[in-house]
Amino acid sequence: xxxxxxxxxxxxxxxxxxxxxVNKANKEVVQQDRLSIEQIQKIAGNVEQICKNSIRAxxxxxxxxxxxxxxxxxQAFQVARAYITYRYKRxxxxxxxxxxxxxxxxxxxxxxxxxxxxxxxxxxxxxxxRDYMAGEVSKDITRRFLLPKEVWEAxxxxxxxxxxxxYFAQHIHNCCLVHLDDMLQNGTMISETKIDRPNSFSVxxxxxxxxxAQVASSQYGGQSxxxxxxxxxxxxxxxxxxxxxxxEFEAAQITADEEQINRVAEERVKxxxxxxxxxxxxxVVTLMTTNGQAPFITLFxxxxxxxxxxxxxxxxxxxxxxxxxxxxxxxxxxGVYITPAFPKLIYVLxxxxxxxxxxxxxxxxxxxxxxSKRMVPDYISAKVMRSLKQGNVYTCMGCRSFLTVYxxxxxxxxxxxxxxxxxxxxxxxxxxxxxxxxxxxxxxILDERLNLCYKALMxxxxxxMGTKSDIAPILWQHGALARLKKGETIDSxxxxxxxxxxxxxxxxxxxxxxxxxxxxTDPSATPFALEVMxxxxxxxxxxxxxxxxxxxxxxxPLESTTYKFAKCLQKRFGVIKGVTDKNYITNSYHVxxxxxxxxxxxxxxxxxxxxxxxxxxxxxxxxxxxxxxxxAVLAVMQxxxxxxxxxxxxxxxxxxxLCGYDGEIAIVTDSHGKLIWRCPCCGNQDTRTMxxxxxxxxxxxxxxxxxxxxxxxxxxxxxx
Numbered sequence: 001x002x003x004x005x006x007x008x009x010x011x012x013x014x015x016x017x018x019x020x021x022v023n024k025a026n027k028e029v030v031q032q033d034r035l036s037i038e039q040i041q042k043i044a045g046n047v048e049q050i051c052k053n054s055i056r057a058x059x060x061x062x063x064x065x066x067x068x069x070x071x072x073x074x075q076a077f078q079v080a081r082a083y084i085t086y087r088y089k090r091x092x093x094x095x096x097x098x099x100x101x102x103x104x105x106x107x108x109x110x111x112x113x114x115x116x117x118x119x120x121x122x123x124x125x126x127x128x129x130r131d132y133m134a135g136e137v138s139k140d141i142t143r144r145f146l147l148p149k150e151v152w153e154a155x156x157x158x159x160x161x162x163x164x165x166x167y168f169a170q171h172i173h174n175c176c177l178v179h180l181d182d183m184l185q186n187g188t189m190i191s192e193t194k195i196d197r198p199n200s201f202s203v204x205x206x207x208x209x210x211x212x213a214q215v216a217s218s219q220y221g222g223q224s225x226x227x228x229x230x231x232x233x234x235x236x237x238x239x240x241x242x243x244x245x246x247x248e249f250e251a252a253q254i255t256a257d258e259e260q261i262n263r264v265a266e267e268r269v270k271x272x273x274x275x276x277x278x279x280x281x282x283x284v285v286t287l288m289t290t291n292g293q294a295p296f297i298t299l300f301x302x303x304x305x306x307x308x309x310x311x312x313x314x315x316x317x318x319x320x321x322x323x324x325x326x327x328x329x330x331x332x333x334x335g336v337y338i339t340p341a342f343p344k345l346i347y348v349l350x351x352x353x354x355x356x357x358x359x360x361x362x363x364x365x366x367x368x369x370x371x372s373k374r375m376v377p378d379y380i381s382a383k384v385m386r387s388l389k390q391g392n393v394y395t396c397m398g399c400r401s402f403l404t405v406y407x408x409x410x411x412x413x414x415x416x417x418x419x420x421x422x423x424x425x426x427x428x429x430x431x432x433x434x435x436x437x438x439x440x441x442x443x444x445i446l447d448e449r450l451n452l453c454y455k456a457l458m459x460x461x462x463x464x465m466g467t468k469s470d471i472a473p474i475l476w477q478h479g480a481l482a483r484l485k486k487g488e489t490i491d492s493x494x495x496x497x498x499x500x501x502x503x504x505x506x507x508x509x510x511x512x513x514x515x516x517x518x519x520x521t522d523p524s525a526t527p528f529a530l531e532v533m534x535x536x537x538x539x540x541x542x543x544x545x546x547x548x549x550x551x552x553x554x555x556x557p558l559e560s561t562t563y564k565f566a567k568c569l570q571k572r573f574g575v576i577k578g579v580t581d582k583n584y585i586t587n588s589y590h591v592x593x594x595x596x597x598x599x600x601x602x603x604x605x606x607x608x609x610x611x612x613x614x615x616x617x618x619x620x621x622x623x624x625x626x627x628x629x630x631x632a633v634l635a636v637m638q639x640x641x642x643x644x645x646x647x648x649x650x651x652x653x654x655x656x657x658l659c660g661y662d663g664e665i666a667i668v669t670d671s672h673g674k675l676i677w678r679c680p681c682c683g684n685q686d687t688r689t690m691x692x693x694x695x696x697x698x699x700x701x702x703x704x705x706x707x708x709x710x711x712x713x714x715x716x717x718x719x720x
Contacts, residue, residue: 158568175221179417205276209283216295222398300395345377399698425504504556552615555588557697563708
């Protein structure tokens with residue numbers, strides 16, 4: 001049986017330490033108030049049993065709380081007072097060196113929380129450790145003087161989650177839509193080097209990969225680029241190759257008409273496109289940014305973004321190459337093709353590609369094959385999105401964060417070059433449990449927690465105000481987000497809708513279940529769920545009116561926070577069946593992962609909540625191996641087009657390097673009650689010799705997850 005130390009290190013439970021601690025407190029009181037040896041052994045034994053009965057590894061603070069309770073039950077109040085006083089004194093000492101010990105456990109790879117914080121970061125790498133070390137310092141500074149005390153305490157207690165506190169000390173933002181078209185067409189600067197307009201598609205891809213790396217190192221969230229902005233350079237390659245082929249024929253004294261020249265040139269164009277796409281793929285998966293991971297990049301594929309005619313055909317050629325190369329995958333150390341996490345791909349479903357016989361139906365079939373093998377692309381319905389976004393179709397930033405609709409000074413819709421300032425998430429489950437099922441009290445507490453979120457988000461906004469463009473020239477001076485002058489502040493980009501700031505939410509299912517005793521899929525409980533969602537939107541509307549900042553409701557993609565929230569809920573309210581009896585809580589509005597529901601019904605149901613998450617959300621359906629059932633994948637895609645704005649299909653893509661097994665790596669429980677990954681073929685449990693790709697929460701994770709997220713992955717039921 002293991003426990004979690006304050007430093008995050010996981011160690012074996014030691015009953016002797018409990019006996020020793022109680023003995024020390026016991027000696028602090030007069031003889032007649034002391035516990036007997038038998039009582040001390042009973043206290044220690046009871047605490048050990050509490051730890052064994054826990055559904056997860058308990059941390060030191062929880063164990064010490066249990067010790068206090070057991071001493072009280074023995075009515076040894078003087079001993080309890082001595083024990084509490086000792087804890088308080090030790091806390092004062094730790095306040096001066098907690099950050100130091102956290103950093104040391106990170107360096108020595110002993111910090112279990114850090115190891116599983118991000119499923120796309122390898123905690124053994126020096127670059128990742130360096131990022132985590134800097135993050136501990138940032139969190140310490142944030143805790144001590146950057147955030148209001150009540151906000152930090154609410155964050156620590158799991159009432160809210162102040163995202164990315166490990167980057168908050170710096171004047172950097174969350175995620176963005178890179179204005180790649182402007183940077184490529186009009187030139188940019190990278191590391192003080194002038195980059196002119198590329199003269200071919202492959203060169204445009206090489207430049208873009210450098211832009212991606214620079215942007216990733218200047219912010220902490222995801223970024224998205226458009227395949228169309230790249231495909232605009234296909235014609236440059238075509239012109240270049242036609243000229244070359246003509247000159248080669250003339251030099252060889254070969255007579256050729258324009259059709260022959262163009263045919264040879266077009267073969268070279270296709271090779272150049274494949275070369276460029278391969279550059280993007282391999283650069284992205286092999287680059288290591290300053291935050292210790294490959295760039296979190298999304299590639300947006302929307303045919304109608306290109307004008308009808310040759311430009312759209314060129315974009316289709318690029319999309320075809322992107323999909324074919326992703327189907328192939330990338331080689332691992334053993335030379336086996338596996339599923340890469342990035343770039344994340346988004347394919348837009350529209351009238352010209354959604355039905356058999358439509359002009360680009362073959363591309364959609366290729367996308368379906370890609371999804372069945374590599375879990376991407378994800379899908380945006382142009383039809384549904386236009387109805388929600390004033391007729392516009394555009395990509396999210398990273399995995400799910402969507403910008404609000406905005407018109408620039410020329411009264412034109414603008415999305416590229418914009419960004420999100422940051423996120424704070426409210427724990428709806430805690431609001432429900434705190435209300436004890438009283439609906440009037442629920443909304444009163446909800447108002448209090450929303451006020452904490454408002455303070456947290458304003459702290460984020462105020463931290464960015466006054467930031468000079470010099471802090472990240474690639475973003476603010478050289479076109480990724482703006483072309484400001486040196487020394488100019490980014491303040492104007494933070495106001496009046498140019499950028500957004502997000503109120504996240506988590507645990508709607510558990511919240512509704514606690515208040516009504518039913519899943520939010522139950523028709524009698526759904527209205528309350530929708531009421532809560534509307535309440536969040538109304539709060540954002542009030543804040544937007546007051547501050548002239550685009551606050552927006554965001555379906556948070558909990559990764560490590562799902563486990564943190566679950567632990568905090570269990571500590572505050574105990575284990576409540578159907579509410580706090582898991583080591584995770586449900587992401588955003590999703591149907592609970594254990595609930596049996598048909599894929600088509602799930603998407604129809606969740607669509608109504610996606611509409612109330614304008615700041616971002618994505619729905620998914622869990623499916624078995626679909627490589628031999630592409631018509632079923634296409635049926636789900638067509639259902640997405642008709643019913644929901646943004647959705648994905650989850651399958652599995654695993655490989656064991658020891659035995660060559662390429663089926664599903666299993667999640668099992670070890671002798672300590674811990675969830676681990678094991679190859680069902682050879683029994684291998686060494687994650688360093690496995691490749692496991694799972695949808696974490698909108699994006700693919702390829703490292704490993706904390707116990708909460710691992711349990712959530714294990715308990716997912718199939719929807720198809």
